[in-house]
Amino acid sequence: MRSNSSFLNRIPNSTILMSILILISFKIIIFLLIKNNVINFSLGGGSDAGYYDAYAEGYINVSVNIWAVILRALNDYNLYSREGISYIFFLLNVFVIPILAISTSGISYKHNQKNYLYMFLLCSIYPTLFYYTFDIYRDVFMVFIFLIGCLVVRFFLNTNKVLSSVFYLSISIMIGLFLIDLRPYLGYTFLISLFLWKIRFTKKRLIFYSLLYLLILFVANYVGILDGLTEYRSGFELSDGGSTLGLTFSNPLMFIPNLILSALGQLLGLYITNPIAVGILLLESFPFIFMSIYIIKNIRLADEFSRFLIIFFVLYASVWLIGNDNLGTALRLRFYNYLSVYICFFHILKLKKLSLVTA
Template sequence: MKYKRHVYDRISNEFLLFTLATLFFLKIIIYSLVKSEVISFSLGGGSDAYYYDAYAQRSINIALNIWPVILRYLNDVNLYSRDFVSYIFLLLNMLVIPITVAKLAGIKISVNQKYYFYIVLICLLYPTLYFFTFDIYRDVFMVLCFLIGCVVVKAALTTKSSLIFISLFIVSIIIGWFLAALRPYLGVAFIGALFLWSIRFTKRKIVFLSILYLLILFIANYIGVLEPLTEYRSGFEESEGGSTLGLSFSNPILFIPNFILSFLGQMLGLYVTNPLALVLLLIETAPFFFMLIYVIKNIKWADKFVRFLIIFFVLYASVWLIGNDNLGTAVRLRMYNYFAIYISFFYILKLKNLSLKRLQVVSS
């Protein structure tokens, strides 16, 4: 039986490796075709790459976030090239980000090749992140910064030294501040999760916290705390593309139903309007949804780091699900939520497997 299992695992790993190599090769080909303008496509939500390039080359002087400032600095020291930055993003997307996600999940290729290959496969299959490697969008850089921040947070929450914890905690706050300079509510959610990771979860407590969470959002909306977000959302109705979901939070009574519909339409991508949206639903959302359910079912395995990721997930989603009403923008905003669940899923899976092995050793 063990021999058959070993043969099966070997064949499975070889197939996964072949799939990864094929996908790696195809992505390079597609990237080359897009860069040579043989093919083109858009996820919607507008393109800000031209603005970033114009600011970097001092054609305009209004910086909406810190990313164009970084590009201008690179240009000032003769290190800026629009194509070169794009090539770096491709490298980050295909190598650095998958490896970092695997590290955060605690999966080592020398210990469990299958899980490692699955993590890399999920990252390589992620079409939205790949799309943003084609130009100097800030999204790939932001995902990398978010993952680096998670690496620091994980180190802080797993260390036994108080001095190291304090030092890494301060570094985490600095990274959160930098994320806020890239996208304000991303950094605020990251920093907020740093102070709330001690909240413990159980299946029963999740139900209670979910009800409490919706109640707090309802009250906050009713008294006008969320008015800046709802006003920003209403702006999508006046834009050229219009509102893609058509949900309004102007009626306080309908806030919770509309918030749930926003989650279903934007986070889960169930509002399918074109073939591309269907592709994203199958490739991006389906694995995410499966992993999200698994994390919820196995929430008792959540340690400090997983709790941080889950709390970040809730805080960050709370802002953009209310403030955004464009599906094209939603696919780029939800990337951090997806990666938080990817990491949590494999992290818990690893913990459960280790526990099972220990039980087998004890019983034998």
């Protein structure tokens, strides 16, 4: 890992910047080709964009989340455009989300240009998030709100002034409540993590907490607390077998092994079904795995904000790894896990550099 790090450090900033510019140009070309129906591309599975458009236009009156309500409100004020929102999402994906993720990790271009550019490149190259800019899916908007929430949480944890602390905490809670309206378990795990950041980690404590957490989940499943999630997961059995892992939690004794298999297949992307899955594994999962290992090896450096991200990662992943069995859906559910690790990785890199300077 050290040799990989030294190799990355030897790459000139100009080369990284050129890679970013080439990638952005490529995304612009692909986006325009798809929007003009020159090429067609799909990750498979159904699309909920059609529902959102129908609700926004008033053809459907049953809203499933606040994103549909927002679109209807835009339409009421003659501000709604399916194509226009897609273009806004593209701009968010290409420019705003990478810069927001960089700001959240605390990287400064002035003080560390290389990590700034690497973080920008990493966020820009994320293929699945780019895919969801092609229509009015709520995912890009949710990622945008989530990153704003994480940035505000960092402000809350880094301030020593009482009034500022209360202000940022209040904003964080409001963002968490808004996330609940977008996706309930995303918002709830965000809010719960907001109040658990004082839990300190060492390598030994990390092992202990992990085993304890697995035991808690096992008991919760055994007594039926997780029945809602496991029953929801069983609905995927009716889906195409090629897009599911085929795991069930009907046998309580197999809960932990099946949870591990679910994490390997869905979170790490190790269940390969087609060439697209191989590409996603290389571009998304490998950097995520590398960064996760680095975070664990340097867990002693984790500050309050890092602990918030780690706790959120565990809580959020637990919910959807138990409740979801669709591989396509997993790609969009894990956005927040991957981004949490990206941010935490670069944040700990910054903390490590500061610790070496002050040592």
